[in-house]
C-alpha cells in the first residue's frame with residue numbers, strides 16, 4: 124500500500140439500471156448537456172465517465188437547505204454511465220466493479236425490471252453502497268415541477284391526487300425491493316442508513332430531486348466513505364474501454380481511481396497476448412461536465428490526480444484488454460515484476476475472445492461492444508474466427524474471405540457502429556463477403572439471424 128496523502132479523491136459513482144429508466148438523462152441534467160438525444164435508438168451502447176466538479180455540485184444543490192451549510196471536502200464526483208440494454212451486462216459489470224458508490228435508477232412508473240435485478244445482484248456481489256433514484260416523478264398525474272425546492276417539499280406541495288399516486292407507487296417499489304430482501308426507504312424518512320437504502324425521487328426532465336440526489340452522494344462520500352477515499356501514492360487505474368479515435372489511433376479510456384498519472388510514464392498493461400509495456404504518450408481529458416465517451420475537444424495534461432476518467436494514447440494499445448488494471452513502472456527493472464503481476468490477472472475476457480478456426484468476423488467501435496457481440500454469438504452458438512476494433516478496412520475483408528474456401532456461410536463481417544471503407548466494401552462485393560452493419564446492436568443481431576434463417580430455409 125502506498126502512503127496516504129492528506130487529501131480526499133473524488134468517489135467513482137456508477138449509474139446502473141434497466142434500459143430507459145433515465146440514467147443518461149440524469150447526467151445530462153447535471154452536465155447541462157444533450158448526450159442522450161444523440162444516441163442511436165435513444166439507448167446507451169458504450170460506457171463513459173464524467174467529472175462533476177465542486178462548483179457544479181454547489182450550484183445544483185442550492186435548494187437543499189441542510190446541505191448549503193455543509194463544507195464540500197471532495198474535489199468532485201466521477202460518474203460512470205452504463206448501458207441498461209440487456210446486451211451490455213459486461214459493461215454494467217465493468218462499471219460496478221470500478222466504483223466506490225452507485226446510483227440504481229428505477230422508473231417510478233415501471234418499478235423493478237430485469238436489469239434492475241441484474242444490477243442489484245452486481246452491487247450486492249461487490250458490496251457496493253448505493254442509493255436508488257426513483258426517476259420520472261414528473262410523470263405522476265398532474266405533477267407540478269418545483270426544482271427550486273427540496274423534493275420532500277415538492278412532494279408535500281402537490282395536489283392530493285398526485286400525492287396519493289406518489290405514496291402508492293413508492294409503497295409498491297418498497298415492497299418490490301423487500302421481496303428482493305432489501306430495505307429501502309425515502310431518504311427523508313430514516314436518520315440512519317446502515318440498514319436502509321435511501322430512495323430519492325427524481326425527475327431528469329424537470330430537475331426535481333436532482334439536488335437532493337447529489338447532496339446525498341456527497342454527504343455519504345465524505346462521511347462514511349471517507350476512509351476509502353484517501354488519495355494514495357499507489358496508482359490504481361483500470362481500463363474502462365479500448366477504442367480507435369481518428370487521428371489518435373487506438374486509445375484506452377481509463378478510470379484513474381487512485382494515485383497520480385504522468386505523461387511519459389511507463390505503463391504495464393494486460394493484453395490479448397499477455398502483459399506488455401508502453402509509454403503514456405498523451406493524457407487527454409474532456410472538460411469538466413463533458414462525457415469521456417463522446418468525442419470532445421480533449422485537453423492535454425502533464426499529470427492527472429485521481430479520481431478522473433482519462434484517455435491515454437500510445438503505442439501497442441490495440442492489444443489492451445478492457446477491465447484490466449494498469450501499472451506504472453518507476454524504474455526499468457520494475458517492468459518485468461509488474462508484467463508478472465499483470466499476468467496474474469486471469470481475465471475471463473481472454474476466453475471470451477477465443478477464436479475458432481471457422482466462423483464469422485466481428486468488428487465494433489469499442490472493445491466493450493465487441494464483447495457484447497461475442498457474448499451474443501456464443502449464446503446463439505455462432506462461431507467467430509476473427510475480431511477487430513475500428514473501421515472495416517481491406518485487410519479485414521481479406522481475413523473474412525478466407526472462409527470462402529472453407530465454409531462460405533461464415534464469409535460474413537458483422538460491423539457494429541463502425542465505418543466500412545469504400546475500398547473494403549468494393550472488395551467484399553467482388554469476392555462475396557457479406558458485410559452487415561448497424562448502429563444499434565440488436566439490429567445487427569436481428570439482421571444476421573434473419574440472413575441465417577434465409578440461408579437455411
Ligand code: GTP
Pocket residue numbers: 140141142143144145146147148149159165166167168205206207208258259260261262325326327328329
Ligand atoms: P439506456 O442507457 O439506454 O439504458 O437508457 P437510460 O437509462 O440512460 O435512459 P435515457 O436517459 O436514455 O432516457 C430514456 C427516455 O426516458 C428518454 O426518452 C428520456 O427523455 C426519458 N426520461 C428520462 N428521464 C426522465 C424523467 O425524469 N421524466 C420523463 N418524463 N422522462 C424521462
Ligand code: MG
Pocket residue numbers: 146147148166167204205206207
Ligand atoms: Mg443511457
Ligand code: NA
Pocket residue numbers: 142143144165166167
Ligand atoms: Na435510453
